[in-house]
Amino acid sequence: MFDDEFDHDAAGLVARxxxxxxxxxxxxxFLELLETGQVPQERLRRLAGEEYRIIGSDRRSFALLASRYPEAPAGDMFLTLALGEGQALVLLMDFAAALGMSEKDLSAYEPRPQAQTYPAYLAQRAAFGRAGEVALAMLANLEEWGAYCGRAAEALRVHYDMDEKAVAFFRFFAESPPGFAAQATEVIAAALEAGDDPHDLLRAARMLHAYETDFWDSLAIGI
Incomplete structure (x- = not known):
């Protein structure tokens, strides 16, 4: 599977x-329905409730990774990601408020298992995985996730009459953190140099992508 030399360096692994x-x-x-105004308010509230659980879990996962891998560049990257999740949580409250939901409502929301496979896998990797696995998984899926969030923000503005404050959560994730790509690539390079198996890193990226797909699919069920 790894016949080409580029598969063994960080840039080649990211490209693959x-x-x-x-x-x-x-x-x-789900986004296709959102972009035509066909997603009911109930499902938007579900989106807010699921994200509330995901953001809280991911924040703890990145903090755990920072404690397991405190040295630069991994420690700096994971701390930045944990801080970003904290910012996102604040912005999520504005989206929830636009839907008539309080933080008490978000806390009481009962999450769907399929929607929570992503944070569950990230938490597993945070506890038992390697820094390079998580760095590649996050970087490989960042463009797609960001594009989805950008589309969601526009659809909510156009079809659901939400203002910029209400969609700021999605705007936040639509843009990758400054310097993240270079930082993550450096972490991946360090992992490969230390002897981490590139198969393991690619597997983590595939799994995280599949679980992100689960999240979006779960929101569209029954619409």
Whole structure:
């Protein structure tokens, strides 16, 4: 599987993981419905409730990774990601408020298992995985996730009459953190130099992509 030399360096591995994610993508029915105004308010509230659980879990996962891998560049990257999740949580409250939901409502929301496979896998990798696995998984899937969030923000503005404050959560994730790509690539390079198996890194990227797909698919069920 790894006959080409580029597969063994960080840039080549990132390119391969991104290509695999693109090949595995089969559209996003929830966003297609959102972009035509067909998603009911109840399902938007579900989106807010699921994200509330995901953001809280991911924040803890990145903090755990920062404690397991405190040295630069991994420690700096994971701390930045944890801080970003904290910012996102604040912005999520504005989206929830636009839907008539309080933080008490978000806390009481009962999450769907299929929507929570992504944070569950990230938490597993945070506890038992390697820094390079998580760095590649996040970087390989970042462009698709960001594009989805950008589309969601526009659809909510156009079809659901939400203002910029209400969609700021999605705007936040539509843009990758400054310097993240270079930082993550450095972490991946360090992992490969330390002897991490590139198969393991690619597997983590594939799994995370599949679980992100689960999240979006779960939101479209029954619409």
């Amino acid at each position: 993981a991104r290509a695999e994610a693109t090949t595995a993508s089969a559209g996003n029915r």
